[in-house]
Amino acid sequence: MTIASQVNGLSLDAPRLAPFYRTACALDLAVFVHPAQIPAGYALFGEYDLARIIGREVDLQVAVTRVIAGRVMEEYPTLKLVFAHFGGGIAAVRERLEAKAGRFGTLRRPFMESFDRLYFDTAGFEGGPIALRCALAGIRPDRLVFATDYPQDFTGATTQTGKGIEGIREYVGMIRGLELPGGAAAAILGDTAARLLHLDAR
Template identity: 35%
Template sequence: METTEFRDLHAHYLAPATIARIRAGDFAPAVSVSDEESGPRFTFPTGTSRTMQPAMADLDDRLRHLDECGIDVQVLSTWIDMFGYDLPEELAADFHRSINEGMAEAISSRPDRFGFFASVPLPWGDAAADVLEDAVTRLGAVGSMIGTNINGRYLDDERLTPFWRASERLDAPVELHPVNVAAVDRLHTHEFANFLGNPFDTTIAAGSLIFGGVLDRHPALRFVLVHGGGYLPYAVGRLSHGRTARGVAPDLLRRPDEYLDRFFFDTVVYSPAVLSALASIVGVSRLVLGTDYPFDMEPPAVRSMVAETLGEDALASIAGTARSLSCRLEYVEPHR
């Protein structure tokens, strides 16, 4: 009988090899790096990243942390500051391939502990499809992670269609992570851009996939929503009523609340009461573990909060869901 394996599907990483390519000027002048006392910062055409913390690129410290948390496998995603959606088209694909190659190389010595979600060059759907296919078939990516908006455009933008088709064909789930959040001009104090803006932008993104017909046109697409899906689980009643009352999106095949089964939701919600409500609304079978490592927004005691709130059977079910979503990772006996 197999031992339950716990997988974290929400974590960030930037490989030293990718940083080295940026230092070497491989993506200059569009991408450059400057070193400050607290760490490196990366400059793109329209702005400069936050300071990268050392833990972002350190797999040894990460492994120690995973052991402390009781996490067997972590599926890595790039740091959202490296999305590069403002890069010129002729450079973007090479830049994202570098991110993917860096992750694949870094984790190759520990395939029992790590997998990765690919980074892709949006808003160019054809290029994103090509980079995704390369990452999945050559490098072993289990899916992709993209932003909740692409330079402010909703995810029902028709330019993304080739990428959605490739994700379906490759059976590659898409994780959505907030970036460039809406109403940031009103969220500049109290860290509200993070505390409130991040979950709100995830809600907008999921709404655009529903109301824009993306889920109807691509029935095999699977999405992972971080931060518990933002406010989507608690907004679907209003979305469903409003659609009928105001005649919005009349061609949808289902009511908005009936599309919750197209999404998976991580457990980064911090509150047992919220986690319980989330499980009640979407079902335990739609939940996956997340840590948001290496950021300070990582919830404490990820596994134990789930077990104490929902029970050990639910925790085992959640572990099975995460494994099925990242099924390209070869199963090995869980690390203990």
């Protein structure tokens, strides 16, 4: 199943989405959250193609925060959400969110309890070392799943300006070369995704 980070301006904690979440849980299906094509509500991103370059990532961060603050993760304890692009770089502000979560005025469970149930893919301009290392500083390795935007360039304007297959091979090699706990690289590169997609049961 898949859903955008906002649906026609509707945030992911909107009550109208309850049937969608119930269905995902009933079918035991992971839900992939991709940034909205052109996120609504960000007037300052109108020029310089900022809506796609930065706006989508901001929208993913907002979506991650709202499914926690809006208690979506608490209401659906078996829900599996997989956010694209490292959740818009959510690891960089995770500590701030955790420290200020009391201001949400909604949570019945600790912020990190819900955060640690979320999954994040490694895509976003076909990945990169800075984004990956930042993610690993704030997200458990077993919650990362390998992904790329290949063959499409992150601007969406052409498929000819991306890194290409060699860049993807380098990305895989970079992950394998990281000093991660035993089995963590294999989890990122396929094992976690296989479990989410029920491929490990075949």
